[in-house]
Amino acid sequence: MSERENILGRIREALKVNAPLPGWHGERSAEHLSAGDPAANARNLAARSGTASDWLPLVGASVAEQFELFAKNAADLKADFQLLASRDELKAALLKLRDAEKWRRVASHDGELSNFACKALGLPVLLTDRGYDVQEMEQCDAGITECDALIAQTGGVAVTSRSAGGRALSVLPPHHVVIARREQLVADLPAAFAFLQQKYTPDFPSMISFITGPSRTGDIERILVLGAHGPKKLTILCY
Amino acid sequence: MSTFVSDFKTRATEKAGDLRHRQVIRTALRGYEIVRDKRKAAFQSWESARQAAAETKWEAVNHLDKHLEALTAKLEARGTKVHWASTGEQAREIIAQILRDKKARCIIKSKSMTSEEIHLNHALEKEGFTVVESDLGEFIVQLRHEPPYHLVFPSMHLTRGEIKDLFQKELGDAPSDAPEELTMVARRVMRQKYITADVGFTGANFAIAETGMISITENEGNARLTAALPKTMVTLIGIEKVLPRFADLALFLPMLATAGAGQPMTCYNTMYSGPRQPGECDGPEEWHVVLLDNRRTELLADAEQRDALHCIRCGACLNVCPIFRNVGGHTYGTTYSGPVGAVITPHLRGLQEWKHLSNASSLCGACTEACPVKIDLHHHLLQNRRNASASEPAFFERLAYQIFGIVANEPAFWSLAKKLGWLTQPLQKAVKGSALDPARAWTKTRDLPAQPRESFKDWWRNRK
Incomplete structure (x- = not known):
C-alpha cells in the first residue's frame, strides 16, 4: 500500500468516532445537534449569525x-x-x-x-x-x-x-x-x-x-x- | 525520572530565577498585548469570528480525508508533485531525494515549524547540503545553532546587543546595534542567496481543498522570494492545515495576524496553486508538496482532543501563558512550546515522556481564552494528566490519595488528623525546607499557612 493510502486509511479509521462540536468546551455533543436539540441549535446559530463581513x-x-x-x-x-x-x-x-x-x-x-x-x-x-x-x-x-x-x-x-x-x-x-x-x-x-x-x-x-x-x-x-x-x-x- | 522531566525542571528553575530573561520577555510581549487588543477591538465581533473559525476548522478536520483528496487532485492537475509521508524520517528522505535528483547544493528556506518538528536542517546538512534560513529571526537562531524560541518570534529572547555580537562574530559585519542596521546586514547576506540557491523550501499556513492552493503568511517577503526565484520549490505541510474553501481565508488571514502579532493583516499572504504555468514569466519549474502525518492521525483518533489539530500556530496561547513567560520557550525542549505544545507533544512524541508538560500549567485558562480557533487548551491539559495516570498509575501518588480518601471520609480520622497537624506545626517550622521536612517540595520556596487552633467546623459547632 502507498503512504497515501496508509495515511488516508488511518484518517478514515480515526474519524469513525465523532468529535464534540467546536467552541462549546464539551457542553454540547455532536449527537445533540444531529438529534435536533433546539436549544443547542439556537445557541449555535446565535453565536454566529451573519457572515465574515459582519465580524471583520x-x-x-x-x-x-x-x-x-x-x-x-x-x-x-x-x-x-x-x-x-x-x-x-x-x-x-x-x-x-x-x-x-x-x-x-x-x-x-x-x-x-x-x-x-x-x-x-x-x-x-x-x-x-x-x-x-x-x-x-x-x-x-x-x-x-x-x-x-x-x-x-x-x-x-x-x-x-x-x-x-x-x-x-x-x-x-x-x-x-x-x-x-x-x-x-x-x-x-x-x-x-x-x-x-x-x-x-x-x-x-x-x-x-x-x-x-x-x-x-x-x-x-x-x-x-x-x-x-x-x-x-x-x-x-x-x- | 526520565531525562526529559529532569531537563525541564532544571531549565525551568534556572530560567524562572533569571531576572534578565524575564525582563526581555516582558518587554517583548508588552507591545504585543497593546496592539493585539487594539486589533481585536477593531473587529465587529471577534467572538463570532472565533466561533466561525472553530467551526470551519472542525469541518475541515472532521472530513480530512475528503479535503486532502480534493487538495491533491487539484494540485496535481496543475503539475505539482504531491508526496505523502507517514513519518518525519520519510519526509526527510523524500526531500533529500528531491535535492539529490536536482544535484542541488544550496537550499534557501523560509520559516517552517513543521521542518523543525522533523529536524530537517540537521538531516540535510549531514548529507552535505547548505541550508540557509531566510526569515530574520530564524537566521539569527540558526547562527546560534539554537532551535526557535517561539512559534512566531524565533529570536525574541535576544537583545540587540547580543545580535550585534553574533553578527560580528559569524558574519564579520555589524556596524551598530540598531535593529534597522542589523536587519540590513541580514538583507544584504540573503539577497544573493535567493538568486543563487538551487532549491527554495517553504512551510505553509493553510492548504485550500476547493482550489488546490497552499497559503503562506509572512511579513518580510522572504517566502515570496523563496517561492519566486529558485528553479525548484519544496513545501512541507502538516495534513491538518487544510481549509475547505478559498473564501475561508478572508477570515483566517486577519485572525491569524491579529492573534499572532496584533496586525490587521501580515504584510504578505500568498496563495500558490502550482509551479510556473504556461504564459507566466517566472516561478519554479517544479513544485513538490510534502504532506506530513507524523502521528497527527493519532491525535485525530482521540475525539476528545481532536480540536487540538485546529491549531493555526499563531502563538497567542504562548504569549499569554504565565508559565511560558517565566520559563521561556527553550525550557520545553519541544518544537511546539507553550500551552498548545504541552497539549500536542504527548500525542506526537509519547504521553509518558512528555506528561510533565501538562503539569507545568496553572490551569488559569488564559490560553483557551486567547485561542482564535477556540481550542479547549486547559481542559486538554487536564485530560492529558488523567490519561497519563490512567495508563501508568504512580504507586505512591495513588496510595497517598487512597489514604487521604479514607481520612477525609471518616469524621473521627479527620479530626484526629487536624489535631495532629496542629500539634506538629512547631516541629514542621523547625525543619522547614530542610531534608527532614516531609513537605520539602512545597516549603523550599514557600511558607505553609499556619493552621488555626479552632477549625471552621469547631467554630460552627461552638457558636452561640
Missing part, C-alpha cells in the same frame, strides 16, 4: 468612506497612497518619485496602466513578460505593477503572477509602485476573495498575493524595521 472590522458603505478608510490604513502601514484626479496627475506623481529617489532604471510588465507609467517616466525599463535576468531586476530602482484589487478594510492590494508581471517583480526591487484604477477598490477581504474567485476560476494564476504594506520585520526586540527582504517602500497610485 467595519467598512463604510460609500466609495468615499472606503477610500478614506483605505488611506488611513495605508498610512498606518507606512505605505504611500495617492488618490489622483487624472492621468496628468498620475504622470506628475511618477515623475516626482523618479526625481526624488533618482531612479535610473525600473522594472515593469506589459499592461495598459503600467505601459503608461513607464512611458511617462522616460527611463530604461526591464520588462518581465518574456523572461528576464534576475540580477538585472535586482539592480532596478523600482518595480512598477498593476494589481487586481485595492482592499479598503486592510489598506492593502491583491496582485497575481498574471496581473503584476510574475512572482518576483512586486517583491525584489527596493520600491514597489502599484498603479490602480478607482474601480478596483473593494470593501473588504470577503469581497476581494469573491472577486478573485470569480475572475480566475477555474484557471488561477499560480500565485495570488495580498500585499499589505511594505516588507517589515520585528524580529529584533520587536522593533519595526521596514524592508526586511522585500521592498522598503510601497507606493499606491490610484486615479
